Amino acid sequence: IVVLHGLFEGTLDSLTESSTGTVWIRDLFLPRSPQSRILTYDYDKRALLRPGTGIIDPLLSLATTFLGELVAERAWASAFDRPIVFICHGFGGLLLKRALALSHSRLGKSTERLRSIYVSTYAMLFMGTPHQGMPKSALRFAHDPNVAGLSQFMSSLLIGSEMLNEVADQFMPIMKQYRVFNFWEELESDIDGKKTYVVDRDSAAPHWADTEQCGITATHFELLKFSTARDSGYAVIREALTRYVRLAPATIKTRWFNEKKFLDAEHRKQAEELLKPQLEFGSTMVGDVEHPSEYYLVPHCSSNQFTGRKQQAQELKEKFRRHLESPNQKARGEHKIVVIHGLGGSGKTQFCLSLSYWGVFWIDASTLENAEFGFSKLGEVAGKGSSFLAGKHWLSTCHKPWLLIIDNADDPELEISDFFPIDGSGHILITSRNPRAKVYATAGEIRFSGMDPEEGINLLLNSAYTQYGLSHRDPQQEGFARSLGAELGYLALALSQAGATIRRNIYTLEQYLRVYVGYRDRLLPKSMSISIDTTNAIATWEIPFQKIESH
Numbered sequence: 001i002v003v004l005h006g007l008f009e010g011t012l013d014s015l016t017e018s019s020t021g022t023v024w025i026r027d028l029f030l031p032r033s034p035q036s037r038i039l040t041y042d043y044d045k046r047a048l049l050r051p052g053t054g055i056i057d058p059l060l061s062l063a064t065t066f067l068g069e070l071v072a073e074r075a076w077a078s079a080f081d082r083p084i085v086f087i088c089h090g091f092g093g094l095l096l097k098r099a100l101a102l103s104h105s106r107l108g109k110s111t112e113r114l115r116s117i118y119v120s121t122y123a124m125l126f127m128g129t130p131h132q133g134m135p136k137s138a139l140r141f142a143h144d145p146n147v148a149g150l151s152q153f154m155s156s157l158l159i160g161s162e163m164l165n166e167v168a169d170q171f172m173p174i175m176k177q178y179r180v181f182n183f184w185e186e187l188e189s190d191i192d193g194k195k196t197y198v199v200d201r202d203s204a205a206p207h208w209a210d211t212e213q214c215g216i217t218a219t220h221f222e223l224l225k226f227s228t229a230r231d232s233g234y235a236v237i238r239e240a241l242t243r244y245v246r247l248a249p250a251t252i253k254t255r256w257f258n259e260k261k262f263l264d265a266e267h268r269k270q271a272e273e274l275l276k277p278q279l280e281f282g283s284t285m286v287g288d289v290e291h292p293s294e295y296y297l298v299p300h301c302s303s304n305q306f307t308g309r310k311q312q313a314q315e316l317k318e319k320f321r322r323h324l325e326s327p328n329q330k331a332r333g334e335h336k337i338v339v340i341h342g343l344g345g346s347g348k349t350q351f352c353l354s355l356s357y358w359g360v361f362w363i364d365a366s367t368l369e370n371a372e373f374g375f376s377k378l379g380e381v382a383g384k385g386s387s388f389l390a391g392k393h394w395l396s397t398c399h400k401p402w403l404l405i406i407d408n409a410d411d412p413e414l415e416i417s418d419f420f421p422i423d424g425s426g427h428i429l430i431t432s433r434n435p436r437a438k439v440y441a442t443a444g445e446i447r448f449s450g451m452d453p454e455e456g457i458n459l460l461l462n463s464a465y466t467q468y469g470l471s472h473r474d475p476q477q478e479g480f481a482r483s484l485g486a487e488l489g490y491l492a493l494a495l496s497q498a499g500a501t502i503r504r505n506i507y508t509l510e511q512y513l514r515v516y517v518g519y520r521d522r523l524l525p526k527s528m529s530i531s532i533d534t535t536n537a538i539a540t541w542e543i544p545f546q547k548i549e550s551h
Contacts (some may be wrong), residue, residue, distance in 0.1 A: 001084075004087070004089065005090075014225075015040075024234065051150070051152065063098040067099045081252070087224070093127075093129025097167050097170070101174065123178060125181045128198065128220045129204060131203055136150075137194065177255075180211040182205040182208075186217045186218065187217060216236075295402070335442055339429075339430045376388050393422075395426065401427075404419075412434055457485055481509065484516070
């Protein structure tokens with residue numbers, strides 16, 4: 001049984017009933033379940049609470065460390081395949097979900113030992129975990145009053161954030177093999193003289209299929225504090241743990257048997273891939289000036305500040321290559337479509353415009369009318385007639401490599417497949433803020449969020465200082481840029497806008513971080529219907545105007 005604490009207290013504090021000093025899992029439960037081992041895990045919360053730490057993804061960093069330490073602890077105790085039941089208070093549940101998704105993805109021979117946590121986990125009790133976020137008033141409880149505002153990470157715990165959606169997307173596909181019990185607080189907590197639920201019922205106990213739920217007559221801070229077996233909520237927790245401890249061994253034994261067969265097959269598949277002759281991908285997508293496009297029908301200019309996304313470019317190339325090499329004849333005959341989805345301002349469009357084909361054709365799919373107009377212009381340029389069908393038909397008959405960019409396909413009501421040519425020798429890229437657009441992908445999907453930290457720092461500094469280059473690396477400036485980049489979530493649009501403000505001498509790089517964190521904090525109450533990442537972009541857009549107004 002592994003216990004993970006939340007943001008407000010350490011593990012022992014979250015388990016200890018203050019008036020009696022009772023640690024229920026040790027004093028009440030363990031004597032009745034002597035076959036169980038109890039492990040508590042503490043992590044450093046400081047990097048999460050303070051802005052400007054420079055860590056791009058603190059949750060991933062914590063999950064990676066937790067996973068490695070838990071695997072090492074179990075290996076040392078000769079308990080590598082022993083069943084696990086997790087008890088998670090508050091944010092500890094988000095940490096577990098991210099760690100299990102990470103564990104599930106470890107398939108390489110050198111890292112598959114980390115997959116043992118995914119395989120060995122039987123059940124989890126989420127005690128007031130903010131699956132769908134927390135109100136700003138609750139986050140204030142953990143906020144450092146000496147800091148101007150909430151950190152990027154703390155802001156990402158607000159209701160409806162992109163980070164929470166990403167954690168949910170990663171966890172939901174693997175959740176079905178676990179027993180899940182969600183608990184919520186039934187009493188409000190006193191925070192700064194106001195009564196509020198730290199995590200309300202909708203967030204703590206979403207409507208997930210085949211999961212258990214129960215409320216506890218306690219505040220968020222008392223959910224795991226019991227002095228006697230008669231305390232509210234304890235009987236339910238005791239019964240669930242006892243049941244899980246009894247049922248887990250047989251299930252986990254079977255799962256490990258199946259896992260060994262799965263890994264053997266995966267290793268054979270990887271070996272076959274290495275032995276296969278590599279097909280040359282050719283110059284269909286090269287992304288450099290040595291292969292200029294003969295047709296380039298794009299109303300945008302590619303930004304001269306566009307940088308990075310090298311990993312995504314290679315990933316895109318691999319997805320199209322694998323589609324061409326597919327042994328499935330039907331798959332090879334399908335349209336070669338990759339969907340790029342993610343935040344507005346994450347650089348999806350600029351990324352597409354940096355690619356080189358014989359022909360690059362851009363369609364604005366923000367509305368049906370715009371898309372039809374784009375195809376009609378394409379048909380007109382090709383000399384086939386100024387109509388939607390003429391443009392589509394011409395692409396279908398082209399035998400040279402073309403790229404069709406269906407951009408801003410955000411409307412869920414839009415039938416994107418209506419824009420696919422019947423045939424042709426091209427690739428199709430769809431960009432969308434709507435993750436559900438990935439249903440159109442035949443060659444795969446790529447999710448855009450924050451940039452790689454080093455690429456993001458270069459973009460920020462190149463935007464802020466026209467003379468900045470690789471030959472001039474100021475360590476102090478890079479330190480400030482790293483802190484600011486992390487707070488901006490390394491979002492391309494926000495980085496560019498912040499750089500432009502600094503370039504115009506409205507603020508220095510050092511001043512900007514302090515001003516930005518405070519301004520974003522004031523903006524958040526007005527923007528509860530949008531994500532923290534969108535708020536970042538809005539804040540960087542408004543800051544220079546606020547400075548002008550103040551003068």
